[in-house]
Amino acid sequence: MTIDTKILSALRAAGRNGVAGTELSQRLGISRAAIWARIEELRTLGYGIEASPHHGYQLLSVPDVLHADDLLSSLGRTKVIGRDIRVFGETTSTNDVVEKLARDGVKEGAVVFAEAQTKGRGRLGRKWVSPPRKGLWFSILLRPPLHPLAVTQLTIAAATALFRAVRSQTGLTPEIKWPNDILIRGKKTAGILTELSAEPDKVKYVILGMGISVNLVTGDFPPELRRLATSLRIETSQRQNRAELAVRILQELDRDYDRVCAGQFEALADEWEEHCTTIGHRVAIQVGGRRIQGTAESLDTDGALLLRTQHGHLERIIGGDVTVEK
Numbered sequence: 001m002t003i004d005t006k007i008l009s010a011l012r013a014a015g016r017n018g019v020a021g022t023e024l025s026q027r028l029g030i031s032r033a034a035i036w037a038r039i040e041e042l043r044t045l046g047y048g049i050e051a052s053p054h055h056g057y058q059l060l061s062v063p064d065v066l067h068a069d070d071l072l073s074s075l076g077r078t079k080v081i082g083r084d085i086r087v088f089g090e091t092t093s094t095n096d097v098v099e100k101l102a103r104d105g106v107k108e109g110a111v112v113f114a115e116a117q118t119k120g121r122g123r124l125g126r127k128w129v130s131p132p133r134k135g136l137w138f139s140i141l142l143r144p145p146l147h148p149l150a151v152t153q154l155t156i157a158a159a160t161a162l163f164r165a166v167r168s169q170t171g172l173t174p175e176i177k178w179p180n181d182i183l184i185r186g187k188k189t190a191g192i193l194t195e196l197s198a199e200p201d202k203v204k205y206v207i208l209g210m211g212i213s214v215n216l217v218t219g220d221f222p223p224e225l226r227r228l229a230t231s232l233r234i235e236t237s238q239r240q241n242r243a244e245l246a247v248r249i250l251q252e253l254d255r256d257y258d259r260v261c262a263g264q265f266e267a268l269a270d271e272w273e274e275h276c277t278t279i280g281h282r283v284a285i286q287v288g289g290r291r292i293q294g295t296a297e298s299l300d301t302d303g304a305l306l307l308r309t310q311h312g313h314l315e316r317i318i319g320g321d322v323t324v325e326k
């Protein structure tokens with residue numbers, strides 16, 4: 001934990017009561033002058049910290065920027081996810097940054113956020129719109145003890161974590177579209193790009209890239225996407241706190257990652273199925289050059305979609321582009 005993380009954690013815990021400079025200095029083992037210097041630095045980053053003789057330091061407001069120390073301080077202790085958080089002002093794609101970390105042998109659980117991506121990408125080679133400070137664009141490095149074919153379980157765990165975090169932050173009930181889209185009133189608000197490196201029967205690492213359109217306004221989306229995409233701000237008519245949402249997602253995912261690694265995917269699959277609008281509907285799925293039509297029946301134990309085709313066969317689909325037919 002850095003000094004800033006410790007200061008912000010102490011200020012958060014103290015709330016309106018505040019915390020005295022002497023107490024901070026004793027707890028952190030640094031001089032009061034050093035505490036003052038760090039507080040000044042946090043103020044220049046936009047943190048509203050008041051100093052008063054009665055209350056000491058009080059945290060009154062936080063800026064709408066992603067700050068690694070602040071995210072760590074709000075996150076608290078997690079088992080795996082978010083033990084290491086890095087924030088970039090701008091990057092090509094956070095999945096690329098995490099891939100480099102993975103090759104360099106960084107431990108699982110590292111999370112890379114970018115305020116903006118210049119080459120954000122979605123599934124099937126699509127571009128992912130990632131304007132500065134409007135969304136959450138981040139990737140997580142995982143090294144799960146899973147067979148490569150079971151990695152869909154992680155995408156499903158991530159979609160469920162996103163679902164819960166969005167619902168608790170906004171009060172809206174999103175829908176999950178198999179396997180990785182979060183929709184609100186039928187429009188896409190978030191997506192997940194899972195990339196992996198694997199040997200034939202063992203995963204080396206997984207990169208879970210998540211994009212959430214948090215505070216975009218309609219003009220931030222290219223015209224061709226406006227019919228299909230939305231943001232939490234558009235849907236709630238309110239700016240949303242990005243850092244708070246990020247922390248909720250990481251906390252939810254930390255719990256579910258643990259369950260997936262412990263072979264307890266079933267409970268998660270039930271929750272996912274409950275909110276998945278794809279199940280029970282007639283769908284058309286584009287898998288490479290092939291288009292398959294049928295009814296999405298359920299989820300297989302490894303996260304694959306079980307599709308009853310128009311010819312009555314049950315097919316297992318592990319990836320593809322789904323259109324729900326009305």
Ligand code: BTN
Pocket residue numbers: 092093094095117119120121122123124126128130136137138139180181190191192193209210211212
């Ligand atoms: C999709 O729905 O097609 C997946 C979108 C995933 C976007 C995120 S944003 C963070 C990470 N970096 C990327 O380049 N893509 C993912």
